[in-house]
Amino acid sequence: MYKNILAAVDGTSHGAGVLDTVASLAALTGASVHVIHIRPAQVITDGISGGVFATEEPAEGRQVVDEALTRLRAGGVTADGEVDEGLREDLAGILVDRATALGADLIAVGPGHYSGISALLHSSVSRGVAKSAPVSVLLVRTDES
Template sequence: MYQKILVAVDGSQCAARGLDEAIKLAAAFDAELEIVHIVDPGYEEEGVRARLVAEGKKLLADALASAEARNVRGRVVMVDDIDAPGNIAGQLRRIVERSDAQLVVTGTHGRSGLKSLLMGSVAEEIVRHSAVPVVLVPQRR
């Protein structure tokens, strides 16, 4: 049914739960997993940016190793573009639009009301704008 599943990782527990679910789904459907990490465009200082890129590479390598350990084939994509328009949610939305993934999996903190309005929600942005199904994986409470 699904040949390619996209999941974003950011090092949070919430994203780790999303990755775990995406790996399970990819294994069940014998699908390829596309693992995406976006370096926060809000940090332009060279030393900070270099550290964020290094952390992102390690995060992606670990995520891919987790998938491969469960016999799921995958590939990684890191976005490091301080000149890219929009926030992380907007950048991820554009990646989803360009991808040929048939399913997107993302973790969600489950914020609602004023907290969601003030902090924004990457998951909400993806759900609202995705042309493909989105699986939301809630953070454990």
């Protein structure tokens, strides 16, 4: 069964659902959990100049991970974590690359947050992970999903 779980969290109720689920799995299997939060960045140009800008402050990302680790460890789960940064369109690839580097045998993610026209404009991270991951992927749905 699973021994090394990568749990992607974003500070929303979807991320909380991922944590609840991986905590239960880890308790059953003795797995360790590596929490990752990716601070999304966007390329912004004004026609002449531009750059890549994070859409979240570094302290916000660290707080998301620290709260996740506190929650998991309080439940007796061995856990560590990191904050990374990447372009929105690269998030799925970053998760798959980290899972591979960590030797994870399961990637747990929440569902996409977009609906309507936004869903057409933004790629689904969970779908991208499921399509390219060399290991099992768990899509954790919440009541809000």
